[in-house]
Amino acid sequence: MPDFILISVxxxxxxxxxxxxxxxxxxxTRKFFVGPDIAEEFDVELAPGKIxxxxxxxxxxxxxxxxxEVFFNYNGALRSLMVKDKEAAKTIVLHPKASAGVVGSxxxxxxxxxxxHLVKTGQKVKKGETIAVLR
Numbered sequence: 001m002p003d004f005i006l007i008s009v010x011x012x013x014x015x016x017x018x019x020x021x022x023x024x025x026x027x028x029t030r031k032f033f034v035g036p037d038i039a040e041e042f043d044v045e046l047a048p049g050k051i052x053x054x055x056x057x058x059x060x061x062x063x064x065x066x067x068x069e070v071f072f073n074y075n076g077a078l079r080s081l082m083v084k085d086k087e088a089a090k091t092i093v094l095h096p097k098a099s100a101g102v103v104g105s106x107x108x109x110x111x112x113x114x115x116x117h118l119v120k121t122g123q124k125v126k127k128g129e130t131i132a133v134l135r
Contacts, residue, residue, distance in 0.1 A: 041073075062088050108134060 026045045036042060041055040055073040062068055067082045097107025112134035119131045 062092070064092070066092050106131065110134065 028042075031042060036054075036056050038056050038058065041053060043051050043053055045051050052075050053073075057071045057073060057078075059071075060069040062085055066085055066088060068085050068088075069080050070083050071078065071080045073079070097109075099105040114132045115135045116133040117131070118133065119125055119129075125131055
């Protein structure tokens with residue numbers, strides 16, 4: 001592959017990343033890629049002259065959706081947020097109740113086979129109304 005194509009590919013990837021996540025130069029490489037250790041206090045420059053102090057306190061176990069809650073001090077105030085653990089989430093088998101983004105997709109409360117339809121195609125239904133019987 002010619003060098004100019006390789007540079008173009010790397011540049012495009014960088015620009016997509018920057019567009020999605022914004023400026024990430026406020027963190028040193030290890031903290032960005034691996035994450036800080038618990039109780040490791042560090043500063044983050046959000047903008048020129050705007051520096052905040054962050055200290056991770058605890059991380060919960062993985063939940064059913066592949067997220068962990070992270071507790072931390074942010075300039076001395078206790079905060080928490082949910083963080084998607086992409087590596088650990090690969091081992092979780094999710095069974096969505098409806099197909100995301102598919103208009104008219106209806107979820108079931110349990111796996112099963114439809115044995116009786118209680119509504120006709122195109123019929124308007126209200127939230128909570130029974131539309132089918134499962135076995």
